[in-house]
Amino acid sequence: MITQNSLTFTTHGRGTTAITGAIREQVRSSGVTTGLCHVFLHHTSASLVLCENADPDVRTDLERYMARLVMDGDPVFEHTAEGPDDMPAHIRTILAGSDLTLPVSKGQCALGTWQGVYLWEHRTAVHQRRITVTVTGE
Amino acid sequence: MITQNSLTFTTHGRGTTAITGAIREQVRSSGVTTGLCHVFLHHTSASLVLCENADPDVRTDLERYMARLVMDGDPVFEHTAEGPDDMPAHIRTILAGSDLTLPVSKGQCALGTWQGVYLWEHRTAVHQRRITVTVTGE
Amino acid sequence: MITQNSLTFTTHGRGTTAITGAIREQVRSSGVTTGLCHVFLHHTSASLVLCENADPDVRTDLERYMARLVMDGDPVFEHTAEGPDDMPAHIRTILAGSDLTLPVSKGQCALGTWQGVYLWEHRTAVHQRRITVTVTGE
Numbered sequence: 001m002i003t004q005n006s007l008t009f010t011t012h013g014r015g016t017t018a019i020t021g022a023i024r025e026q027v028r029s030s031g032v033t034t035g036l037c038h039v040f041l042h043h044t045s046a047s048l049v050l051c052e053n054a055d056p057d058v059r060t061d062l063e064r065y066m067a068r069l070v071m072d073g074d075p076v077f078e079h080t081a082e083g084p085d086d087m088p089a090h091i092r093t094i095l096a097g098s099d100l101t102l103p104v105s106k107g108q109c110a111l112g113t114w115q116g117v118y119l120w121e122h123r124t125a126v127h128q129r130r131i132t133v134t135v136t137g138e
Numbered sequence: 139m140i141t142q143n144s145l146t147f148t149t150h151g152r153g154t155t156a157i158t159g160a161i162r163e164q165v166r167s168s169g170v171t172t173g174l175c176h177v178f179l180h181h182t183s184a185s186l187v188l189c190e191n192a193d194p195d196v197r198t199d200l201e202r203y204m205a206r207l208v209m210d211g212d213p214v215f216e217h218t219a220e221g222p223d224d225m226p227a228h229i230r231t232i233l234a235g236s237d238l239t240l241p242v243s244k245g246q247c248a249l250g251t252w253q254g255v256y257l258w259e260h261r262t263a264v265h266q267r268r269i270t271v272t273v274t275g276e
Numbered sequence: 277m278i279t280q281n282s283l284t285f286t287t288h289g290r291g292t293t294a295i296t297g298a299i300r301e302q303v304r305s306s307g308v309t310t311g312l313c314h315v316f317l318h319h320t321s322a323s324l325v326l327c328e329n330a331d332p333d334v335r336t337d338l339e340r341y342m343a344r345l346v347m348d349g350d351p352v353f354e355h356t357a358e359g360p361d362d363m364p365a366h367i368r369t370i371l372a373g374s375d376l377t378l379p380v381s382k383g384q385c386a387l388g389t390w391q392g393v394y395l396w397e398h399r400t401a402v403h404q405r406r407i408t409v410t411v412t413g414e
Contacts, residue, residue, distance in 0.1 A: 002413055002414055004310050035274070038312055038379065040378065042387065042389075043388050043391070044328040051182060051232060055219070057216045057217040064214050065214060065215075069345075076337065076344070079331055079333040079337050087334065090328050090334055090337075091337075091338060096233070099378070100237065101176055101377055102178065103270045111180065112180030112182070112268070130388070132379045132381070132386060134310075134379050136413075138140055172280050188370075188374055189370060193357070196366055203352060203367055239314055240375070241408045243280060250318030250319050276278055
């Protein structure tokens with residue numbers, strides 16, 4: 001059994017958008033009882049991550065940490081066509097990743113209690129981001 | 139064909155626990171000959187990684203490197219509810235990841251010669267960590 | 277439906293090798309219309325990453341950034357058996373990852389417009405690197 005759908009989200013500059021609910025809904029409507037849910041982001045300047053879902057400070061701390069680890073306008077970068085956040089966004093994407101696979105158990109997306117799925121925008125401007133969710137199993 | 143089981147490990151503070159044997163056993167007992175083995179950690183303060191499996195210095199060097207990259211008690215963090223290692227553990231989890239997918243070939247988990255699967259605890263205290271292993275294929 | 281093949285690439289020291297074409301060909305020849313394509317690297321000193329595919333400066337900036345983040349010959353490392361780039365290669369592998377799962381849609385590998393699949397060599401010397409591509413679906 002396999003279902004596959006694409007969803008589009010509008011991000012609002014750097015920071016995270018919770019998409020756990022949308023992923024859970026894809027799993028529920030797939031009819032799969034036991035299997036896997038793959039979530040894929042079709043972009044090179046944003047990430048998909050599993051992050052603590054209770055305290056919003058975690059995501060702002062994460063953003064602040066990453067902004068210091070990969071500095072905008074770092075003179076080492078030659079790829080600056082779209083501005084000082086262009087190359088840092090590509091690096092953040094590789095460090096944090098852009099695809100996730102989650103177990104499906106008893107017809108549900110089997111996340112841990114504190115795990116949320118987040119779309120993490122790495123560019124400072126508003127963007128449309130597309131993901132594809134594939135649910136497989138029986 | 140699909141099998142899915144959850145396993146729990148007790149970690150002993152920061153550092154890695156080799157779980158390659160447990161993963162290989164899940165693959166063997168699944169009866170799958172050709173397919174995939176997905177390993178998922180249900181937590182936001184520990185990681186699943188593939189790391190060199192021969193020299194224990196690799197894992198201690200890795201831990202030492204990471205402790206410097208993401209410093210405990212960094213004043214940039216506001217999320218400190220559970221202590222100075224709380225927010226660093228969430229960041230390490232995102233940098234190192236918490237799910238792995240491995241190929242299954244000829245009825246075995248097809249790792250490279252030097253690849254081992256490790257549960258990497260990011261908190262300084264002892265924790266119980268749950269993983270779910272899903273094996274699919276034919 | 278499932279197909280699985282291994283491919284070997286010769287890398288030329290640090291830097292990226294585009295393997296998008298080889299992955300796309302595996303998907304096409306699998307006969308899978310809707311499903312997933314899993315790409316796995318059997319090594320602990322090289323990565324598989326999705327990176328911007330248009331401007332070669334992105335990959336050289338990425339390499340330059342990583343060389344600064346994980347310094348060769350860092351005195352913190354004890355695992356130096358194979359030289360100053362040995363332990364950094366293991367750390368880069370864990371930060372950037374070594375397996376990718378991509379959606380298959382309409383019989384094709386459904387990458388975003390700017391996404392390319394790259395084998396990223398982390399050692400300074402020439403190496404043979406083996407990957408296994410598993411395509412599943414219907």
